[in-house]
Amino acid sequence: MVESIRRQFTRSVTSTITWSIMAIMVVALLSIFVSYWITEQGELDGQAINLSGSLRMQTYRIGLASHQQDNQALRTHLENLAVTWNSSLFAPLAQRGDDTELSRAFTLANNHWQEQVKPLFERILSLSGDEKQQATTTLLPLLDRQVVLTDKLVYQFQLRAESRNQRLRLIQVLGLFTIVCVGSLVFYVLRERLDRPLKELTHAADRFRRGDLNQRVNLSVNDELGLLADIFNRMGDAIGKTYEELEQRVASRTRDLQQQTKALQFLLDTSGTIMSAYHTPVNYRQIVRNLGQLIEHQDIEVCLFTEEGNQPYYHQNAFGTAKDCSQRDCNDCRSTSCNTTQTEMTFPITRDSKQFGLLTLHTKNTASEWEQQLIQSTADQIALALTLTEQKQLDRKVATLDERNVIARELHDSLAQALSYLKIQVTRLQKTTEKGRYDLQEPIITELKEGLASAYKQLRELLTTFRLKLDETGLEGALVQTTDSLSERSAMKVTLDYQLQDIPLSPSEEIHLLQIVREAGQNAINHSDGSHLHIEFCRLLDDQILMVISDDGVGMPDDPTKLNHYGLAIMQERARNLNGRLDITSKPGAGTTIRLKFTPDVISLRRAS
Known part of the structure; x- marks a missing residue:
């Protein structure tokens, strides 16, 4: 060779x-x-x-x-x-x-x-x-x-x-x-x-090594060094062409990455907007406006409708006036007849087989693949926002119903029975009047006064309970406020030992625990005649939560369940809602201790996973 x-x-x-x-x-x-x-x-x-x-x-x-x-x-x-x-x-x-x-x-x-x-x-x-x-x-x-x-x-x-x-x-x-x-x-x-061609080759190779890919060797000799110079030039041309192609590919890939980064940032911002909009409605038009600015398409419409309706309840264009669709039925867009055409591309807003509406892009040129994916992802985000909105509305309904049930139980167990007792006393008072036995009316009137005072007191306690809320300080802050309130309303010394800072509790769990503490605290300051009330929350070795409420009062009677105004039945029901167990121990003259043991939802989810 x-x-x-x-x-x-x-x-x-x-x-x-x-x-x-x-x-x-x-x-x-x-x-x-x-x-x-x-x-x-x-x-x-x-x-x-x-x-x-x-x-x-x-x-x-x-x-x-x-x-x-x-x-x-x-x-x-x-x-x-x-x-x-x-x-x-x-x-x-x-x-x-x-x-x-x-x-x-x-x-x-x-x-x-x-x-x-x-x-x-x-x-x-x-x-x-x-x-x-x-x-x-x-x-x-x-x-x-x-x-x-x-x-x-x-x-x-x-x-x-x-x-x-x-x-x-x-x-x-x-x-x-x-x-x-x-x-x-x-x-x-x-x-x-030999020497001059080698110097030229060496100089060209050094310039080439330093990044000058346009460096070439001009040797018009028909020998081995001429062949080497020709091979060097061809290699330079090939590497330069490859480098140019790589630069074009890198530039194209960089543009793609920049587009993807902008798209991800847009989806992240949209997700953050949706997740943070708890009390305020989501501005869907602004979301679609940001989408149009990103993909450089101005004519984008968002259309929302219910499953049963035939006209949209929300129809907005990102930068202009929405297309008039009063003559069209929403069922047409739900069907397969509303597909992508040369001038219109539709993207369904669906989640869990439920369609909330459509995103429509009016364009003369077909959108690229990444633009279509971004529009569909935005539609999915809007569907998620609508799903969360429905879920929040449903949660509010359930919470309202639960709260109404709680109010009904509280009124039945306290104020309703007190009023029934007063009604009986009024009936007795009427009979003594009819019979002319006025000498028997004074003790009945006394019992009516005491019953009214008791009912009024129970009503104030219920109002205080119903006004209860959890702020940013969480359960611990609400417990501190409760203990301070109990201390102000009685001569008992109320202490709190809270050791659940490393356990995240759900809002429902916090409400139930706080209501049990308030109910037990009310019973203690009203009926125990003690001097000290201690409330303790701790985490056991098996990751269960233990709540202990104890006082040094007179204790409870043998059958405390007959005393409905103590609210023991309500506390038992709250314990069942927590999937826990409530135990009450009491001895006459030795005080009362209430123990609640339950597994929080976060621990149950961890064990299930």
């Missing part, structure tokens, strides 16, 4: 680097090889200079031996000189026969020795006496000539050695210059084709 891609390049970076390194290596190797060869030749020149210099010394020795007429030494020196002239160092000069100063010097010196000096020495060795002396005299000029020729030969060897040394220096300088030139060329090529 790499080779196939590399073949597409007219100039490859790797090939350029390879050839550049090979060129430097070839130049260096040639320079080293030539230097080595010339150095090797220079060593032979040194030996040749030494050997040619020894020819001169041997010539002097031969002349001295001849002068001393030492034939033995002369023969030895002649043999040594002959070996020197036949040395292998001189063989190339003797065989080549080229026309050079060195070759001519060697030929002249060698021929002069071989043809003139050596034959004369050989003849001297065979002569004696005057002939030998005469030949020796003749030899001296020849020896001088031989020495001069030998000096020329040594000089020529020196010149050749110096020439080779100069040539070696020249080759080394040329090699160094060539290496410098080739290296400079390679440096320039690598800088232009």
